[in-house]
Amino acid sequence: MKKTLLFVALLATLPTLAQNKATISVDVKADGNVISKYIYGQFAEHLGSCIYGGLWVGENSPIPNTKGYRNDVFNALKELQVPVLRWPGGCFADDYHWKDGIGPRESRPRLVNNNWGGTIEDNSFGTHEFLNLCEMLGCEPYVSANVGSGTVEEVSKWVEYMTADNGPMAQLRKQNGREKPWHVKFFGVGNESWGCGGSMRPEYYADVYRRYSTYCRNYNGNELFKVASGASDYDYDWTEVLMKNIGGRMNGLSLHYYTVLGWNGSKGSATHFNKDDFYWTMGKCLGIEEVLKKHISIMDQYDPKKNVSLMVDEWGTWWDEEPGTIHGHLFQQNTMRDALVASLTLDVFHKYTDRIMMTNIAQVVNVLQSMILTKDDKMVLTPTYYAFDLYKVFQGAKELPIQLTCENRQVHSERGADRTVPMISSTAAIDTKGNLQIALSNVDLDNAKEVTVALSNMKAKSVTGKILTSKQIDDYNSFDNPNVVKIEAFKGAKITKDGLKINLPAKSIVVLEVK
Ligand code: AHR
Numbered sequence: 001m002k003k004t005l006l007f008v009a010l011l012a013t014l015p016t017l018a019q020n021k022a023t024i025s026v027d028v029k030a031d032g033n034v035i036s037k038y039i040y041g042q043f044a045e046h047l048g049s050c051i052y053g054g055l056w057v058g059e060n061s062p063i064p065n066t067k068g069y070r071n072d073v074f075n076a077l078k079e080l081q082v083p084v085l086r087w088p089g090g091c092f093a094d095d096y097h098w099k100d101g102i103g104p105r106e107s108r109p110r111l112v113n114n115n116w117g118g119t120i121e122d123n124s125f126g127t128h129e130f131l132n133l134c135e136m137l138g139c140e141p142y143v144s145a146n147v148g149s150g151t152v153e154e155v156s157k158w159v160e161y162m163t164a165d166n167g168p169m170a171q172l173r174k175q176n177g178r179e180k181p182w183h184v185k186f187f188g189v190g191n192e193s194w195g196c197g198g199s200m201r202p203e204y205y206a207d208v209y210r211r212y213s214t215y216c217r218n219y220n221g222n223e224l225f226k227v228a229s230g231a232s233d234y235d236y237d238w239t240e241v242l243m244k245n246i247g248g249r250m251n252g253l254s255l256h257y258y259t260v261l262g263w264n265g266s267k268g269s270a271t272h273f274n275k276d277d278f279y280w281t282m283g284k285c286l287g288i289e290e291v292l293k294k295h296i297s298i299m300d301q302y303d304p305k306k307n308v309s310l311m312v313d314e315w316g317t318w319w320d321e322e323p324g325t326i327h328g329h330l331f332q333q334n335t336m337r338d339a340l341v342a343s344l345t346l347d348v349f350h351k352y353t354d355r356i357m358m359t360n361i362a363q364v365v366n367v368l369q370s371m372i373l374t375k376d377d378k379m380v381l382t383p384t385y386y387a388f389d390l391y392k393v394f395q396g397a398k399e400l401p402i403q404l405t406c407e408n409r410q411v412h413s414e415r416g417a418d419r420t421v422p423m424i425s426s427t428a429a430i431d432t433k434g435n436l437q438i439a440l441s442n443v444d445l446d447n448a449k450e451v452t453v454a455l456s457n458m459k460a461k462s463v464t465g466k467i468l469t470s471k472q473i474d475d476y477n478s479f480d481n482p483n484v485v486k487i488e489a490f491k492g493a494k495i496t497k498d499g500l501k502i503n504l505p506a507k508s509i510v511v512l513e514v515k
Pocket of ligand 1: 045089090091092191192314362368
């Protein structure tokens with residue numbers, strides 16, 4: 001009798017054991033594309049306290065700073081190896097007149113930031129402050145020009161001001177203290193031109209793009225990489241019309257995709273959510289893959305040689321604003337859930353690097369899915385910062401296709417869409433030093449997974465790892481408690497005859513270096 005009971009009990013555990021296993025195979029000699037480092041791009045907008053208080057406090061601030069840039073934020077970004085920084089918007093870009101932001105700071109005009117909460121913009125952070133910051137960080141600037149409310153002449157002169165050696169604009173720049181031109185490669189011709197950037201129809205915008213970009217010239221060897229303002233999410237017609245009518249006149253075409261809960265007029269709380277919300281969010285985040293495939297297939301029809309790159313220059317989570325913060329400033333907290341949205345999305349981007357050259361998570365400090373949050377002189381690094389920190393080894397690495405089998409979870413939601421969410425996400429690549437890097441995310445909130453990795457064409461000799469996880473999925477780093485979620489050493493990977501065996505904790509992100 002006892003034996004029968006034991007047998008029945010064992011049988012009951014069998015499906016769970018199977019569910020909690022996953023297999024991955026990686027051929028380290030397989031052909032893969034280089035993961036452009038610009039996929040790890042950031043975005044700084046004149047929105048809330050992203051610029052003022054976040055990146056910039058001014059030289060006279062009591063907050064420790066170098067030439068006006070706050071030291072704590074600067075050092076954290078330097079550590080993250082930011083490859084490219086987009087500026088000044090977003091919606092702000094099509095309201096921005098660059099001449100307001102040059103010359104002596106005390107005489108720059110004060111204006112209302114009509115896009116974002118009606119805050120006073122004093123223009124103390126302008127072209128010089130931005131481009132000098134990029135030089136100090138060692139990253140490429142990505143400047144978004146105003147085609148919504150600005151003139152062709154204004155845009156054309158801005159390029160001249162930033163990049164020409166000689167001429168009246170170069171002269172003006174020199175008067176303002178900068179002798180040498182800056183190097184500016186990425187140049188956005190408008191932002192969300194279908195919406196806040198001018199409410200245009202795609203046919204009309206295609207012509208606007210052609211006209212404005214004609215006057216964005218290359219001066220003394222600086223070659224602009226011109227990016228057309230692309231679609232939002234599922235607007236495939238926008239991509240089609242631009243590919244047909246702009247074609248090779250653009251170097252890049254942008255796309256925006258945000259992960260929101262989008263239910264009943266609310267975007268959902270950043271910190272208060274249940275299991276159903278969590279899995280639904282994972283599904284929504286993974287929905288980016290279908291969206292990418294469809295935009296890419298349209299681009300492939302018109303541009304089979306892949307001369308035009310796809311630039312996902314806004315992505316990330318967008319939750320309800322944090323209670324008690326200024327309306328229109330889009331300040332939100334950032335939990336372990338956000339870190340998983342980051343790792344899952346980056347895993348998807350890695351698969352399409354033959355078309356995707358750049359992505360920019362929104363935004364770098366204090367707005368939406370930020371790397372960093374600040375309050376007066378305090379700073380915290382978010383779980384998303386740590387996900388980017390773990391993943392920085394993938395910048396410039398050679399992607400390796402993987403085969404992954406794992407349990408899927410069906411998510412049925414009152415929100416409408418049913419989604420299938422794989423419990424494991426993974427990516428593998430050979431980094432710039434020649435080492436194998438494997439990232440694994442376990443989105444299962446309750447169960448650890450035993451992951452078997454089969455390696456072809458490699459005999460592993462050593463494996464080291466780092467992990468990002470938390471006790472609760474809604475854990476976050478606050479100004480009073482800044483170290484709740486942070487990277488730790490990971491000891492759960494063992495070398496086997498054929499590869500690796502990994503005990504991957506629930507709700508975790510692990511990156512392994514295999515030699
Ligand atoms: O990231 C916030 C806003 O979202 C950007 O300014 C705009 O481009 C998008 O609608």
